Amino acid sequence: MKKxxxxxxxxxxxxxxxxxxxxxxxxxxxxFAPAGTAKADETAxxxxxxxxxxxxxxxCASCHxxxxxxTSDGPSLVGVGSAxxxxxxxxxxMPAQQxxxxxxxxxxxxxxxxxxxxxxxxxSLGAGPITPTESQYDPAGADIARGGELFRSxxxxxxxxxxxxxxxxxxxxxxxxxxxxxxHLYEAMQTGPQNMPSFPxxxxxxxxxxxxxxxxxxxxxxxxxxxxxxSLGGLGPVSxxxxxxxxxxxxxxxxxxxxxxxxxxxxxx
Amino acid sequence: xxxxxxxxxxxxxxxxxxxxxDGRLGIYTLAKANMRKIFPDHWSFMLGEICxxxxxxxILTGVYLTMFFHPSMNEVEYVGPYVPLQGQLMSEAFNSTxxxxxEVRGGLLIRQIHHWAALIFLAGMFVHMMRVFFTxxxxxxxxxNWLFGFLLFFLGMFTGFTGYSLPDDLLSGTGVRFMQGAIxxxxxxxxxxxxxxxxxxxxxxxxxxRFYSAHVLLLPGIMLGLVVAHLIxxxxxxxxxxxxxxxxxxxxxxxxLLPVYMAKAGGFFFLxxxxxxxxxxxxxxxxxxxxxxxxxxxxxxxxxxxxxMGFAExxxxxxxxxxxxxxxxxxxxxxxxxxxxxxxxxxxxxxxPFIESxxxxxxxxxxxxxxxxxxxxxxxxxxxxxxxxxxxxxGGGNDLWATHFHLSINSITWFVRIFFFxxxxxxxxxxxxxxxxxxxxxxxxxLHGRESGIIKRLPxxxxxxxxxxxxxxxxxxxxAHEQYEPAExxxxxxxxxxxxxxxxxxxxxxxxxxGYYGADNQVAKPTSEEYKEIQSGHGHH
Numbered sequence: 001m002k003k004x005x006x007x008x009x010x011x012x013x014x015x016x017x018x019x020x021x022x023x024x025x026x027x028x029x030x031x032f033a034p035a036g037t038a039k040a041d042e043t044a045x046x047x048x049x050x051x052x053x054x055x056x057x058x059x060c061a062s063c064h065x066x067x068x069x070x071t072s073d074g075p076s077l078v079g080v081g082s083a084x085x086x087x088x089x090x091x092x093x094m095p096a097q098q099x100x101x102x103x104x105x106x107x108x109x110x111x112x113x114x115x116x117x118x119x120x121x122x123x124s125l126g127a128g129p130i131t132p133t134e135s136q137y138d139p140a141g142a143d144i145a146r147g148g149e150l151f152r153s154x155x156x157x158x159x160x161x162x163x164x165x166x167x168x169x170x171x172x173x174x175x176x177x178x179x180x181x182x183x184h185l186y187e188a189m190q191t192g193p194q195n196m197p198s199f200p201x202x203x204x205x206x207x208x209x210x211x212x213x214x215x216x217x218x219x220x221x222x223x224x225x226x227x228x229x230x231s232l233g234g235l236g237p238v239s240x241x242x243x244x245x246x247x248x249x250x251x252x253x254x255x256x257x258x259x260x261x262x263x264x265x266x267x268x269x
Numbered sequence: 270x271x272x273x274x275x276x277x278x279x280x281x282x283x284x285x286x287x288x289x290x291d292g293r294l295g296i297y298t299l300a301k302a303n304m305r306k307i308f309p310d311h312w313s314f315m316l317g318e319i320c321x322x323x324x325x326x327x328i329l330t331g332v333y334l335t336m337f338f339h340p341s342m343n344e345v346e347y348v349g350p351y352v353p354l355q356g357q358l359m360s361e362a363f364n365s366t367x368x369x370x371x372e373v374r375g376g377l378l379i380r381q382i383h384h385w386a387a388l389i390f391l392a393g394m395f396v397h398m399m400r401v402f403f404t405x406x407x408x409x410x411x412x413x414n415w416l417f418g419f420l421l422f423f424l425g426m427f428t429g430f431t432g433y434s435l436p437d438d439l440l441s442g443t444g445v446r447f448m449q450g451a452i453x454x455x456x457x458x459x460x461x462x463x464x465x466x467x468x469x470x471x472x473x474x475x476x477x478x479r480f481y482s483a484h485v486l487l488l489p490g491i492m493l494g495l496v497v498a499h500l501i502x503x504x505x506x507x508x509x510x511x512x513x514x515x516x517x518x519x520x521x522x523x524x525x526l527l528p529v530y531m532a533k534a535g536g537f538f539f540l541x542x543x544x545x546x547x548x549x550x551x552x553x554x555x556x557x558x559x560x561x562x563x564x565x566x567x568x569x570x571x572x573x574x575x576x577x578m579g580f581a582e583x584x585x586x587x588x589x590x591x592x593x594x595x596x597x598x599x600x601x602x603x604x605x606x607x608x609x610x611x612x613x614x615x616x617x618x619x620x621x622p623f624i625e626s627x628x629x630x631x632x633x634x635x636x637x638x639x640x641x642x643x644x645x646x647x648x649x650x651x652x653x654x655x656x657x658x659x660x661x662x663x664g665g666g667n668d669l670w671a672t673h674f675h676l677s678i679n680s681i682t683w684f685v686r687i688f689f690f691x692x693x694x695x696x697x698x699x700x701x702x703x704x705x706x707x708x709x710x711x712x713x714x715x716l717h718g719r720e721s722g723i724i725k726r727l728p729x730x731x732x733x734x735x736x737x738x739x740x741x742x743x744x745x746x747x748x749a750h751e752q753y754e755p756a757e758x759x760x761x762x763x764x765x766x767x768x769x770x771x772x773x774x775x776x777x778x779x780x781x782x783x784g785y786y787g788a789d790n791q792v793a794k795p796t797s798e799e800y801k802e803i804q805s806g807h808g809h810h
Contacts, residue, residue, distance in 0.1 A: 156569035166570030171677035228553025241576025244388035
């Protein structure tokens with residue numbers, strides 16, 4: 001300590017202090033500054049975009065164009081966002097099998113990592129809805145009754161009271177919501193796939209989407225209970241009427257035939 | 270001495286009770302007249318019983334439901350056990366139906382029995398009506414009873430509709446709105462009728478209470494009266510029976526009311542109740558908790574009425590949305606025309622007995638049920654009518670046909686539009702051909718016998734199938750039916766050479782009559798000469 005204080009008026013002391021200060025700030029900067037991580041992420045991101053672009057060229061480009069600009073066979077993907085890609089590809093709708101009134105749901109052939117890469121590529125074409133995180137779509141603790149009210153106001157017109165689906169014009173349809181994961185329900189509302197209108201956060205906040213997801217899970221999920229017995233598809237009076245004719249009246253006519261066949265005549269032996 | 274003991278020795282208790290009742294009600298005379306009343310045995314004669322028993326089941330379960338149902342549209346908040354509706358605002362009617370479904374002991378089962386029995390009641394009446402139609406059991410003296418039965422079906426439709434609307438759920442509310450739309454389409458008075466029915470603008474606060482009194486009091490009261498009248502007439506006319514040895518237009522062959530028929534009918538009631546109860550315990554119907562309470566600003570896809578109104582739904586669904594604007598008033602043809610066709614189609618079947626008796630000119634009594642093939646034109650008309658009805662049912666469920674068969678709803682709508690007119694024509698022609706073919710087959714069977722399936726080889730190598738002659742009873746059954754001669758117009762000039770005046774209606778009648786009984790419209794049944802000639806053994810045939 002004495003040595004240090006003795007040399008504090010050395011002509012080079014200021015230079016040394018300056019060097020130390022520079023080294024400390026530089027070192028601290030190097031250690032804590034976000035620049036480094038940002039740069040590393042950028043690399044991963046660009047790698048994902050790169051990979052996504054390769055997948056895109058194979059599976060999507062024939063209809064959506066080599067740069068996602070769209071062709072006569074498929075719309076432009078600029079600005080659809082990663083949420084739309086995640087929904088369309090993970091539910092197997094895209095890549096489409098054939099053109100038609102509507103592209104149906106089918107088994108998905110991509111891994112989630114590949115879907116993320118595709119989504120990254122399409123998201124890089126223009127800003128759009130981002131794939132939601134679990135905290136956004138997790139229905140735990142949401143208000144089911146409020147969700148039901150919102151569902152009947154916004155969704156039931158096409159998807160039926162409990163999301164069994166329904167017909168639209170010229171062969172298009174609103175699909176059944178049975179077995180659709182909360183994430184995909186959320187993404188569908190956010191992006192409005194195919195014939196569905198979109199419900200962005202400005203018109204339907206995140207909380208309301210969670211309420212709707214909770215309602216769909218409660219009435220049409222795996223744990224939905226039908227206190228009345230067989231739900232007959234949840235389709236209402238048409239399936240009920242068919243059931244009444246076939247099993248109700250059918251059984252009663254069978255019984256009538258049986259009763260009429262057993263008469264008081266002496267038995268032939 | 271002995272007389273004293275005789276009077277003190279009392280008759281058995283049962284006899285004394287019967288004596289007491291006879292003194293006041295005259296049951297002995299009634300029993301004497303009716304205990305041995307004969308009912309023929311055929312399963313199709315029990316379709317009416319299915320209707321009667323399901324009607325009784327509906328009344329019994331309905332009484333239970335009235336104990337818990339509140340026919341009020343006051344708004345309340347739901348606090349019951351069904352989580353997805355907790356905290357929602359709803360009418361008291363909906364709330365009390367939720368209470369019945371989730372909290373009242375056996376409530377949901379009774380509700381489901383009530384509703385399933387209603388669907389089966391209407392379906393049973395439809396089939397019963399068709400049985401009577403196709404066997405010609407509506408002919409004199411049963412025309413009035415046919416009308417009573419038709420009225421029961423017609424009122425049943427509206428009793429069902431008002432009942433379906435009572436829970437005030439989103440599905441039935443849409444149905445009521447549909448009905449209000451139909452009322453509004455009536456020219457000039459439509460808006461007034463709607464305001465009168467709903468006590469103001471739709472939905473108002475009155476319709477549940479009004480539908481309730483119609484559903485539990487007015488309509489079932491009329492129906493109960495009609496059921497009683499219907500049964501009295503069945504007793505008075507006695508039952509029809511099919512052709513057979515010993516069965517004539519003047520007798521009834523079957524089992525006596527007591528004990529055989531009573532046991533069968535009583536047992537059948539419990540079988541009907543049992544089948545309906547099993548269905549109600551297994552399958553859900555009108556799950557109002559999944560539908561939610563009615564709010565005029567909400568609607569769901571797949572909103573259909575119960576099946577018996579599906580025909581009306583179809584008419585509205587497939588009708589093009591035409592309208593005419595005249596002097597500031599809109600004539601909504603897209604709704605008004607279906608509203609007019611709906612009763613017209615039903616009336617077509619209701620008045621048929623009178624039309625047929627006018628065409629045939631047959632005013633005699635008929636107690637023999639005909640086989641449908643032996644009345645080809647009538648059978649063809651009936652099948653054509655059912656075809657039009659069923660095509661419209663397809664129209665009423667066009668969205669579900671579209672989703673479940675991967676079709677375009679527009680194509681289905683066009684199919685229904687075309688086949689509502691074309692379908693009955695095709696059905697008429699095809700059915701008539703089938704009936705005539707069956708008549709020819711009967712004739713063939715009578716003359717040549719039954720194909721035994723045994724192939725015989727003759728000495729010269731020819732193969733023939735051995736035909737077994739029919740028994741006397743079978744021959745009777747196939748030839749007993751009556752065949753009409755086609756009507757002819759009288760000669761154009763009478764015996765004095767004066768031109769005869771024949772009205773247009775009479776000309777039409779004769780033309781239609783030829784359509785029923787003309788040369789190509791029935792196959793002459795085999796005569797005994799033909800039979801004898803063929804059976805006399807001209808060898809292989």
